[in-house]
Amino acid sequence: MTFPSSGAYVDALQDTRRCFVDPELVGCTIRTDRFGLPRPISGNFASVFTADTAGGRRLAIKCFTRDVPDQQERFREIGAALRDVPARWKVEFRYVETGVLVQGKPYPVLVMEWIEAKQLISWIEDRLRTGDRAALGRLADGFAQLVAGLEAAGLAHGDLQHGNLLVTARGELKLIDYDGMYVPALRDRPAMELGQPNYQHPRRTASDYGPWLDRFSARVIHLSLAALAADPTLWYRLHKSGGEYLLLQKYDLEDPASSPALASLGSVSAQLRTRAQDLADMARKPLDAIAPLDVPAAKQPDGPSKAQSPATNGATLGGGASWLDDHLPPPAPVPLSRPTRTARAAWYGSLLFFGVVAAACAYVIPPVFIGGAVLVAGLPAVTPWWISFLRKPEVNARRARRKAVHAARTQEKQIQAQLRWQLAAREESIATYQRELRALADRRSRIDRDAAAEYARIDRWRDEELAKLVRERTEMQTWKSTELARRTSSVEARHLADELSRHRIDAAQIYGIGRAVVAELETAGIRTAADFTGIRVDRGFGRSTHVRVLHRDGRALKVPMVGEVRARHLEAWRIGLVNRVRVRMPAQLTAAIRAQIDTEAALRQSGITARETAIRSAADVQHKTAHGQTQAQRDSLAADEQSTRSSHNTAIAAIDRDCALHREGVSAAQHRLRQERRALEAYQPVRFRNYLRALTFGRS
Numbered sequence: 001m002t003f004p005s006s007g008a009y010v011d012a013l014q015d016t017r018r019c020f021v022d023p024e025l026v027g028c029t030i031r032t033d034r035f036g037l038p039r040p041i042s043g044n045f046a047s048v049f050t051a052d053t054a055g056g057r058r059l060a061i062k063c064f065t066r067d068v069p070d071q072q073e074r075f076r077e078i079g080a081a082l083r084d085v086p087a088r089w090k091v092e093f094r095y096v097e098t099g100v101l102v103q104g105k106p107y108p109v110l111v112m113e114w115i116e117a118k119q120l121i122s123w124i125e126d127r128l129r130t131g132d133r134a135a136l137g138r139l140a141d142g143f144a145q146l147v148a149g150l151e152a153a154g155l156a157h158g159d160l161q162h163g164n165l166l167v168t169a170r171g172e173l174k175l176i177d178y179d180g181m182y183v184p185a186l187r188d189r190p191a192m193e194l195g196q197p198n199y200q201h202p203r204r205t206a207s208d209y210g211p212w213l214d215r216f217s218a219r220v221i222h223l224s225l226a227a228l229a230a231d232p233t234l235w236y237r238l239h240k241s242g243g244e245y246l247l248l249q250k251y252d253l254e255d256p257a258s259s260p261a262l263a264s265l266g267s268v269s270a271q272l273r274t275r276a277q278d279l280a281d282m283a284r285k286p287l288d289a290i291a292p293l294d295v296p297a298a299k300q301p302d303g304p305s306k307a308q309s310p311a312t313n314g315a316t317l318g319g320g321a322s323w324l325d326d327h328l329p330p331p332a333p334v335p336l337s338r339p340t341r342t343a344r345a346a347w348y349g350s351l352l353f354f355g356v357v358a359a360a361c362a363y364v365i366p367p368v369f370i371g372g373a374v375l376v377a378g379l380p381a382v383t384p385w386w387i388s389f390l391r392k393p394e395v396n397a398r399r400a401r402r403k404a405v406h407a408a409r410t411q412e413k414q415i416q417a418q419l420r421w422q423l424a425a426r427e428e429s430i431a432t433y434q435r436e437l438r439a440l441a442d443r444r445s446r447i448d449r450d451a452a453a454e455y456a457r458i459d460r461w462r463d464e465e466l467a468k469l470v471r472e473r474t475e476m477q478t479w480k481s482t483e484l485a486r487r488t489s490s491v492e493a494r495h496l497a498d499e500l501s502r503h504r505i506d507a508a509q510i511y512g513i514g515r516a517v518v519a520e521l522e523t524a525g526i527r528t529a530a531d532f533t534g535i536r537v538d539r540g541f542g543r544s545t546h547v548r549v550l551h552r553d554g555r556a557l558k559v560p561m562v563g564e565v566r567a568r569h570l571e572a573w574r575i576g577l578v579n580r581v582r583v584r585m586p587a588q589l590t591a592a593i594r595a596q597i598d599t600e601a602a603l604r605q606s607g608i609t610a611r612e613t614a615i616r617s618a619a620d621v622q623h624k625t626a627h628g629q630t631q632a633q634r635d636s637l638a639a640d641e642q643s644t645r646s647s648h649n650t651a652i653a654a655i656d657r658d659c660a661l662h663r664e665g666v667s668a669a670q671h672r673l674r675q676e677r678r679a680l681e682a683y684q685p686v687r688f689r690n691y692l693r694a695l696t697f698g699r700s
């Protein structure tokens, strides 16, 4: 029977009222993609859909894309076998025979609780991004426990690989995809699948089906996780993005001797070299001859009893909680070996010798020296026994334990010191950061201050220049009105002169000015009213007066026959004429003169306006330049701020990572120290006093 493709399931699941019969599934909401179509997660043999039920449960609905003849029975057995396994990695499921109707035909589905978790590869990439190596180490341990738990229950998954391992936000592993699982009830059937080849033993066949089925793939995964915890750069060197593997691929497992990837893993540490070598050896052995993966010492799945051994090599970073140490029963005491009969006989001989020497001494030596004598006799008697005690294997072992305690204490102190140093470095780094932030803030206010000062300078310059122009404009106005007045008065003067020159003195009949006076005036160059501008009468001594006629060229002329009276008449005549001319004087300048003055004023005005425009635009250009410079300074400041912030964050993150590692290191070292002390406690009975007691009484 052919099974529907992923696309056919997508079509069918668009109407969950019609495609499902199961009461929990009818009408459920399937998670869709951006086109609004049901979104499948496609594995090798199935498409998994996320569904929200009316009852508020989130489920994973696994729709199969290949036919497995005895599938229902297999799932029944698998379900029954898993029921009694107390494991947190388990995912509950139920097999629904008439699961989904595709084009009217029923197909089975597997309904599971939906696990909010990440697939292993994306979880690893997240951890590498945050630099959380410790989490990788913990996951490797958790994985070893999971595998040990499976095998302890007599089960095997059959397809251990990244796609079937999900990691929750709490770092807990969930194992999914039980299609190819081995359970004892299925032992007589062939395996349903051979697993993802990048994880499987190169010679795995369908007849390989037993509780040891996962041993090789478990090693591949565990080695990869442990290697990544030790050297995260391996990921970037060995894993290709989108690759269906972690660090090792099918051809690495087929020909381990010439695998560069396996060599890279081995080059990280001596421990990893051994494990990589072990994997290479296992690739040549039959699958069922491979030993199960070791479980981390303090985390044996079958209880804490195995962790009681005072072995020193079991302490891993982050392992060994102190409460666990405190709750362990005290270690079994190491007994002192019983002395042989010969030894005891020799001991009695020594005692006898000592007794005899002591008695002799008491006899011959004054009582005051007896203490010294006993010592003199006692020392040679006891020294050989002290030497023989020191040579005993348990005494040597106790010495080794003491050294181990000392070494553990030294190591713990060193790591504590490193941690303190890291914490001080953290403080220092934060203080430096704050100093840098302050310097940046100062720089920012300096930039702002400089910018404000520059703007003010530009504005001041512009305003001063504009004020000069205002003055120039006022001066220009003054010039214009002065010029108008000047030109007007010169026109008037010319007009007056013209008019006055038409009035001859000889024709004027001025009182007292007859022919003879006219002749005298003509002699002086004065013929018309225009030829003189007035008279001047100066009083001399007594009644004498000096009369002068003011010629138009500025001379003051004494004209014969022109005395004061005649002069005054002459002046009155002229004034009368002037007044008459003034009355009829033309009121305005000619249009031509006005236009001339206006043109000149307009020219000067437009010069001023042009200079004003130039000043304003020069100020604008200066503003723009200043703004550009300030902006460039602000941009470079922002870049410096950004780089300071990010380098601080990177530095602090690195220090925090180191601190976390050192904290784990401290707790591991303390754990080791506690273990060493406990191990030393077991040697309490190994004492010289007890040895002498054993020699004397046969037991200590």
Ligand SMILES: Nc1ncnc2c1ncn2[C@@H]1O[C@H](COP(=O)(O)OP(=O)(O)O)[C@@H](O)[C@H]1O
Pocket: 041, 042, 043, 044, 045, 046, 047, 048, 060, 062, 091, 112, 113, 114, 115, 116, 119, 163, 164, 176, 177, 178, 179
């Ligand atoms: N219960 C579940 N919760 C969350 N995701 C799941 C669940 N079951 C399957 N998936 C997702 O669907 C993918 C394919 O499922 P799987 O059972 O491995 O199918 P296949 O047998 O085709 O490999 C898984 O890698 C996982 O991402």
Ligand SMILES: [Mg+2]
Pocket: 043, 044, 163, 164, 177
């Ligand atoms: Mg799968």
